[in-house]
Structure formats: C-alpha cells, structure tokens
Amino acid sequence: MRELVVGFALGFLDFVWIKYVPFPFGGLGNSIAVWAVAAFLFTYYSRWSVMRAALSASVMLVVAVPSYYAAAALIQNDDWSYIWSAYSLLWMALGVVAGVVFGIAGVLARTVGPLRLPSLGAPGAVLLAELIMDVRRIGDPSYATADVVEYSVLLAVLAVLITVLLGRTWRDRALALACAVPLAGVGYLLMIATAFGG
Incomplete structure (x- = not known):
C-alpha cells in the first residue's frame, strides 16, 4: 500500500x-536519475528484504508514470490518453528495471558485505551517469551551453551530497x-542504449 501512495x-x-x-532545479523533474534515487531511498529506509524491495520500488515507479500524466491532464489540460500511451508504457517498463536495480541497491547499501559500498555509491x-549524458550535449545547437554546464554542476553536487548524507563514516563516503x-560509466552506457540516450 505504501508504494502506491508514494508512487x-x-x-x-x-x-x-x-x-x-x-x-x-526544475530540470531535475525530467531526470530518470532522480526517479532511480527515489527508488533507492524508498527501500534504503524501509528495511525490507531484497525481493520485497525490488517489487515495492518497481510498483512505486510504475504507479508514478500514470500519476505524472494525470497531473499533466489536470494542471495543463493534456490529453488523458497519454496515461496509457505507448510512451507511458515504455516508461513503466523502464520503471520496473530501475525499481529492481535501485530497490535492491537500497537494501544492499545497509547490509554488511562486499556489495554494501558499491550499492551505497549507486x-x-x-546522477553522474546523467551528468555524462548531459555533457555530451555541449556544442549541440539544440542546447544552450550555459544551461548544460549549469545543470551538470547541479548533478555533480547532488551526487556528492547524497553520498555524503548516506555514508556513516568518511571512509564509507570516500569509497562509495x-x-x-x-x-x-556503466550507467551511462545503459542510458544511451535506451530512450534516454538522445
């Protein structure tokens, strides 16, 4: 039930x-990385098992997609059919993938073992993967260079900040x-292999 409400x-x-x-800051709303971080934090603070975390984070992200389009319909009169469009279904499918990966990472980041610190760095x-994707746009006439740089700096700051806030010691933070x-780098390659590589 909680995942439905949060989603x-x-x-x-x-x-x-x-x-x-x-x-x-408004650009963060269009960020797949922010949704992935939300899935991580959702399970990191929920104290669930790996399987429950993967399922709950996926449900949360899947529910968030039609909720987003419902908000668009209510606030700016977008077409309600966007809720079940092919693009919406694609986002839901990618939400399942992100939910599984970052939901599990949220559990592993608080579990003693060799995967704790890599998971803490997830x-x-x-955020850094999205930064790399964003930096690629420098020089593209479709994007203002100043905007790209400004947004990239924001992503870098957030990547460091969230790691510092989640880490329990400075050693953990540095290693994460x-x-x-x-x-x-891996995340960037996965992003450009999907709809986010434009």
Whole structure:
C-alpha cells in the first residue's frame, strides 16, 4: 500500500516540480536519475528484504508514470490518453528495471558485505551517469551551453551530497564515491542504449 501512495505522490509532484520550479532545479523533474534515487531511498529506509524491495520500488515507479500524466491532464489540460500511451508504457517498463536495480541497491547499501559500498555509491553513480549524458550535449545547437554546464554542476553536487548524507563514516563516503565513478560509466552506457540516450 505504501508504494502506491508514494508512487502517486512522486509522479504528481514531479510534474508540479517541472512546471513551477525554475531551471536548473526544475530540470531535475525530467531526470530518470532522480526517479532511480527515489527508488533507492524508498527501500534504503524501509528495511525490507531484497525481493520485497525490488517489487515495492518497481510498483512505486510504475504507479508514478500514470500519476505524472494525470497531473499533466489536470494542471495543463493534456490529453488523458497519454496515461496509457505507448510512451507511458515504455516508461513503466523502464520503471520496473530501475525499481529492481535501485530497490535492491537500497537494501544492499545497509547490509554488511562486499556489495554494501558499491550499492551505497549507486545513487551518486546514476546522477553522474546523467551528468555524462548531459555533457555530451555541449556544442549541440539544440542546447544552450550555459544551461548544460549549469545543470551538470547541479548533478555533480547532488551526487556528492547524497553520498555524503548516506555514508556513516568518511571512509564509507570516500569509497562509495570511488565506486560511483565506474558505475556511472556503466550507467551511462545503459542510458544511451535506451530512450534516454538522445
């Protein structure tokens, strides 16, 4: 039940954020990385098993998609059919993947073992992966260079900040950030292999 409520809130408030918060912070509403971080935090603080975390995070992200389009329909009169469009279904499918990966990472990040620190670096890694994708746009006439740089700096700051806030010691924070760098490279390759590589 909690995942339904949180998913609805995530999708609805995400649209509100995009519509009313100025750039560069408003750009975070269009960020797949932010939704992945939300899935991580949801399970990190819920104290669930790995299987329950994967399922709950996936449900949360899937529910967030139609909630987002419902907000768009209510607030700016978008077509209600967007809720069940092919693009919406694609986002839901990717939400399942992100929910499984980051839901499990949220559990592993608080579990003693060799995967704890890499998992702790996962939120920073996905933000850095989006940063890499964003930096590729420098020089593209479709994007203002100043906006790209500004948003990239914001992503970098958030990647460090979330790792610092989640880490219990400075050693954990440093090692998690070290793990985040190669993980960001993997995440970037996965992003450009999907709908996010534009």
